[in-house]
Each structure stands twice: as C-alpha cells, then as structure tokens.
Amino acid sequence: MKLFILSIVLIAGGVFAQEPLQPNILGELNLSSRVEEVKEYHGEVRDLKILAPTLAPEEIDRAVLNKLMQEIADNPKITEERLGVSSEQIDDIFITISNAKSFINNNEMANVRAMCNAWNSSNFRDDKRTQEAIDAYKTRDQFTKNFIAKYYRLVLFDIESLLHPSEQEKFNAYMNDRRRRMATSGTRSWGSVVENIKSGRDAVNFHCRVNRDK
Structure with a gap:
C-alpha cells in the first residue's frame, strides 16, 4: 500500500x-x-510569372469558329445534326471559316516592332522603360484584335446568310454556348507575354537587341 x-x-x-x-x-x-x-507590411510585392496570355474578348468569336471548323472536319455528320443544317450548308460554313482563317494573321511582328521601337527610343530607365515598351506592344496588339473582332463579325454575317431563320436560331444558340465555354476555358492566346513588368522585361530581353543596357 x-x-x-x-x-x-x-x-x-x-x-x-x-x-x-x-x-x-x-x-x-x-x-x-x-x-x-x-x-502593415509594405515590403516589395513580387510580380506573378505569367506563363501565357489567355483569350481576350475580341478573340473569342474567332476561336469559336475555328473550333467549329475543326468539329466539321472531324465529324461533319454530327455537326450537321447539332446545327440542324444540310451537308451542302455545312460545306459552305467550313469553306467560309477556312477562308477567313487563311486571310487573318496575328501580325505579331508588328507588335514586337512597336515594342522594340519604344524601348530603343525611350528616355526612361529600368522598369519605366520596360513599361513604356509594354504599353507600345499592347497598343499595337489591341489594334490587331479590334480588326480581327470586326472581321469575324462579317464572317458570322456571311454564315448566317446561308441559313434559314430557324437554322439561324440554332446556330446562334450554338455560338452563345461555345462563347461561354471558351471565355472560361483558359485557352491560350497568341503573342508575347507582356502582362506585367516581369514578363515584359523577359519579352524585351528576348526580342529587342539595340541599346539593351541603356
């Protein structure tokens, strides 16, 4: 015990x-x-590393129609049924989109040229100089995107002119559905990555050779 x-x-x-x-x-x-x-922390905020730009609103119709062209090429019968059109109409739609795709280019060289011209002629240094070059790229790029958006509105008008009113309704429903999907898909856009200073600096270092160390 x-x-x-x-x-x-x-x-x-x-x-x-x-x-x-x-x-x-x-x-x-x-x-x-x-x-x-x-x-209360006010230290340095690091730029995100952007791997690739995603589609701008002006590019969505183009992307949707190119996707439609691919669907027609892969399985024309199913696409005919989905749109409620004849085989002759589906062929005409394919040709219309194909012609548009071969006519339009992204003109990336013009965007890069504008960026490098701004970089080489800039009176700024460091990040301000990079930002000036990025802004020049974005301005020229937006000009191209606006043109593409207007052009593809005409392409859509041409396609709709091939359809009867009931077929147009079905086609418009298809387009609206695909637009929503494409807008949230994270699909990669074309062109250089210039979303922030870090990515813009990388683009300048890669493309612009003159007065790089200024």
Whole structure:
C-alpha cells in the first residue's frame, strides 16, 4: 500500500515538475500582434510569372469558329445534326471559316516592332522603360484584335446568310454556348507575354537587341 501511494506521489510530482517546461505557444506567438504586422507590411510585392496570355474578348468569336471548323472536319455528320443544317450548308460554313482563317494573321511582328521601337527610343530607365515598351506592344496588339473582332463579325454575317431563320436560331444558340465555354476555358492566346513588368522585361530581353543596357 505504501509502495502504491509512493508511486502516485512520484508520478504526480513528475507531472507537476514538467509543467514549467511546457511553452505557452499561443502566448509566445502573440497572434494578434502578428496579424497587425502582416496588415502593415509594405515590403516589395513580387510580380506573378505569367506563363501565357489567355483569350481576350475580341478573340473569342474567332476561336469559336475555328473550333467549329475543326468539329466539321472531324465529324461533319454530327455537326450537321447539332446545327440542324444540310451537308451542302455545312460545306459552305467550313469553306467560309477556312477562308477567313487563311486571310487573318496575328501580325505579331508588328507588335514586337512597336515594342522594340519604344524601348530603343525611350528616355526612361529600368522598369519605366520596360513599361513604356509594354504599353507600345499592347497598343499595337489591341489594334490587331479590334480588326480581327470586326472581321469575324462579317464572317458570322456571311454564315448566317446561308441559313434559314430557324437554322439561324440554332446556330446562334450554338455560338452563345461555345462563347461561354471558351471565355472560361483558359485557352491560350497568341503573342508575347507582356502582362506585367516581369514578363515584359523577359519579352524585351528576348526580342529587342539595340541599346539593351541603356
């Protein structure tokens, strides 16, 4: 019995003896003050690395129609049924989109030329110089995208002119559905990555050779 009581005393004593060694973790972290430090932090914010630009709104109709052309090439019968058109009409739609695709190009060289001209003639340095070059690229690129959007509106008009009113309704429903899907698909756009200073700097270093170290 004495041995049993002694064992209890020793165990209890060991537990109480260890209590001062337990760190007060929450107290030492002082979470509330740490939250305030984070809120007040004004250090350097790193640019995200953009791997590839995604489709702009002006590019969606073009992408949808090119996808439709691919669907026709892969399985014309199913596409006929989906759109509710005849085989002759599906052939005409394919030819219309194919002609548009062969006519339109992205004119990336003009975008790059505008970027490098701005870079080479800039009076700024460092990030301001890079931003000026990026802005020149984006301005020229937007000009191309606006032209593509207007051109593909005409392509859509040509396709709709091939269809009866009931077929137009089905075609428009198809286009609207595919537009929604394409807008949220994360599909890669064409062109250089110039979404921020970091990506723009990479594009300038790759394309622009003159006065790079200015």
